[in-house]
Amino acid sequence: QVQLVESGGGLVQAGDSLRLSCAASGRTSRTFAMGWFRQPPGREREFVAAINWSGGITSYADSVKGRFTISRDNAKNMGYLQMNSLKPEDTAVYHCAARYGAHRDSVAWYDYWGQGTQVTVSS
Numbered sequence: 001q002v003q004l005v006e007s008g009g010g011l012v013q014a015g016d017s018l019r020l021s022c023a024a025s026g027r028t029s030r031t032f033a034m035g036w037f038r039q040p041p042g043r044e045r046e047f048v049a050a051i052n053w054s055g056g057i058t059s060y061a062d063s064v065k066g067r068f069t070i071s072r073d074n075a076k077n078m079g080y081l082q083m084n085s086l087k088p089e090d091t092a093v094y095h096c097a098a099r100y101g102a103h104r105d106s107v108a109w110y111d112y113w114g115q116g117t118q119v120t121v122s123s
Helices: none
Strands: 002-007 010-013 018-026 032-039 046-051 058-060 068-073 078-083 092-100 117-122
Touching: 002 092, 018 032, 018 092, 018 117, 032 068, 032 078, 046 068, 046 078, 058 068
Parallel strands: 010 117
Antiparallel strands: 002 018, 018 078, 032 046, 032 092, 046 058, 068 078, 092 117
16 A cells, blocks of 8 residues: 655645645555646546656646646655646645556546645635
């Protein structure tokens, strides 16, 4: 199993940047993909970005392409989501997720989840 803890959320203004971090622990010796998902108020959890084990393959939701960048540092067991040009519609609880195997862009594929970190973007 993999345990995940997110950090880095907060209250920012539109146009600002934030970097979210995800610390992984547990059975990290096996290769696992990481994903970031978000749940806006009153809505379902949605895909944001995903990255494979090596970091060489990434995918993004259309709504964040060109603004968000996912990355990871396997030596430190860390994942990151750099968020630039934030918009009020990016307001949500952001969750880090992991799955053994290839990266995927759907909630249903992921087995391990962090508790989430709140990101609020004011206009």
